[in-house]
């Protein structure tokens with residue numbers, strides 16, 4: 001069977017190159033059929049679980065991981081249950097249900113939804129983690145294979161970090177293509193900075209709360225593997241405000257006619273705001289991680305509030 005993800009477009013952004021005075025390349029993971037890069041890793045993991053005899057997939061993500069699990073289940077003919085907290089938007093629930101998955105709402109926060117999800121697991125069920133699974137990283141790494149195949153070799157890769165699955169996947173991809181000298185800029189919003197905090201403090205910090213509206217970056221703790229990479233891979237941490245992330249979403253919508261979540265706007269804002277961390281690089285590749293849950297109305301109301 002063909003993979004569940006698609007090969008995504010990669011091209012130089014004329015507007016971003018003009019604005020920054022550098023060459024800026026975009027890898028459009030926003031074009032994945034589930035709306036984000038997550039289908040690469042979750043698709044590969046679900047295919048493997050299905051080979052191992054999975055009769056049901058269970059997820060506790062009300063965001064793009066839940067949507068990707070639902071998408072994978074529909075294509076593999078495996079039923080999917082996604083347990084989400086009460087805070088999950090109607091839009092996100094609708095996207096999950098449109099993929100044929102069952103949505104169960106439980107609890108005020110992700111912790112409670114996750115607890116119920118784990119308690120539901122029966123022997124032939126597989127839990128689909130949003131970011132902390134070597135299969136997921138291996139799947140995400142395919143986006144780097146595509147970059148390498150395209151012949152574009154950037155001086156640096158800019159990406160967003162939530163729980164660190166995307167980061168681990170990109171580093172795995174860089175290493176398996178002998179590109180381990182390409183550094184990574186890991187962007188988080190200030191209210192969801194579990195990775196940067198961990199690097200600064202020297203241990204894996206658990207945030208007491210997420211205060212960013214980039215909800216797809218809202219993991220309270222980064223995965224162990226991402227923390228390990230911070231000690232042996234050239235990674236620069238970058239924190240941006242919600243305001244910068246939203247403003248980047250707006251500029252991106254007008255420059256490239258694509259709507260992305262603030263989680264993705266965070267990475268784009270590094271270029272839109274010409275951050276000092278990019279100064280020494282001439283050729284920059286941004287992973288446009290996408291995100292399916294932001295509507296036009298939502299984006300406009302955020303802009304009125306912040307920008």
Ligand SMILES: *Cc1c(COP(=O)(O)O)cnc(C)c1O
Pocket residue numbers: 036038063064065130131160161162163164165166167216217219261263264289290291292
């Ligand atoms: C999940 C997600 C992220 C963060 O990915 P991690 O693997 O959790 O670090 C960033 N952007 C979007 C749109 C996402 O869905």
